[in-house]
Amino acid sequence: MNFKIISILTILLFSMGTLSSVMSLEFENNTIYKDEFDILEITANDINGDGNYEILAYTAGKKFLCLDDKGNTNWTLESNNSFSTIKVMDIYDSPENEIILGTENRVISKKEIFNALIYFLDKDGNEIAIIPILGSVLDLDIGDVDSNGTYETLVGADDGNVYLFDEELNLLWNYKTRGYNFRTLIVDLNEDGINEIMTVSWDNTYMLDGLGKLTRSYETKHILRDLYLDRYNNIIHVSRWYREESQNWKGTVAYSLNRNLAQMWEFRTETESSASAFFDINEDGKDELIIAGTQGEIIILDSKGVFLKRFDLPDRIFKIEAMKEEDTNYLVAGCKDNTLYILNYSTGEIEYKLQTQGWVETFSIVDINKDGEQDILVGSNDNKIYLMLQKKVEVTPPEENTTVIDKPPETEQPKSETKNVPFEEAGIFGGTLLGAIYIALRKRR
Secondary structure, three states: OHHHHHHHHHHHHHHHHHHHHHHOOOEEEEEEEEOOOOEEEEEEEOOOOOOOOEEEEEEOOOEEEEEOOOOOEEEEEEOOOOEEEEEEEOOOOOOOOEEEEEEOOEEOOOOOEEOEEEEEEOOOOOEEEEEEEOOOEEEEEEEOOOOOOOOEEEEEEOOOEEEEEOOOOOEEEEEEOOOOEEEEEEEOOOOOOOOEEEEEEOOEEEEEOOOOOEEEEEEOOOEEEEEEEOOOOOEEEEEEEOEOOOOOEOOOEEEEEOOOOOEEEEEEOOOOEEEEEEEOOOOOOOOEEEEEEOOOEEEEEOOOOOEEEEEEOOOOEEEEEEEEEOOEEEEEEEEOOOEEEEEEOOOOOEEEEEEOOOOOOEEEEEOOOOOOOOEEEEEOOOOEEEEEEEOEEEOOOOOOOOEEEOOOOOOOOOEEEEOOOOHHHHHHHHHHHHHHHHHHHHHHO
């Protein structure tokens, strides 16, 4: 009977080791593109409707890239202005998407200021239109503002203006705010079938109607940056800094407003935030607010602003996102220490990290080869674009070798490190436990 118990425990322990290998993340890391300048922004989209992703990125060298899913150049666009935003959308109700690019203005001197530009491009990079505005483009959104069945383009700029352009890209109106318009959003906030316009400008939240008339506003003493909507259309704000009565700059404040712009809750941190995300990471049916800071901290709040968890990374976080694989949720963070980190949300352990030779300011999570596994495109300040293809691992009994399927061709490999629970650790633990059980049973005899 005692030996039967030991046999069962042995089977369970070996099974635990096998499951541990299933839950680990493995990637094939490839350098697919190298430029002369830092990669500042990257995303992926099927812009020509052929079923394959195109990789879209811009560099510090005022160049926009359109690459295929292997990193080969389809076309490029060079500008006299630095690029600041990317938006991809089907504006004209066709099988293809259009690309909208915002740029920064160029200040040569007090008397020489070159306008920022908004590029509207087709799938092949041909210019549909170019619109000049005075201020640098901070954010873009596209939607049907006037309920006429066509799309308008909303632009938030750092000249204190929000601009709205019609389908033919004629200026309909501009609204003057108090500062930088970091976020702009077209949304039917009260669900009456008519879209409203929201903008986060310096220390104010503005709500405008389709004619550019102010309907509501909410003033804070904080420098606002991010804007999210929960499933009830309550507004979630994240500041970069906040001020106390002493007027000294402090850390970050996150708070929620209802549809009428009345505050519901508030949460403050002691450090400056540098990135945020909104994702149902604990799978309770409600999105959680993820705040990342300049000291490497990651703070998780629930939908009511209640603190849930904190994680810490070694350096400033430039971008934070979340992803789910199988039954496990992960946090993905690009950092100033030249590393992309993947953390297990449940355990807090670093499951994987990609080491580059420059700051990791941008990445995009996308199943680029459409095999059902999430991949990651990484843009680094070492002038390279990395493609992290998630590897499919065939689970085999412990005595057999694990087989890697669909291994991509070998290319230049960045340094990488995994932090998983190896099978050997389960074996060591199991051996120790079985030994203890055996001794205990002998003593009882």
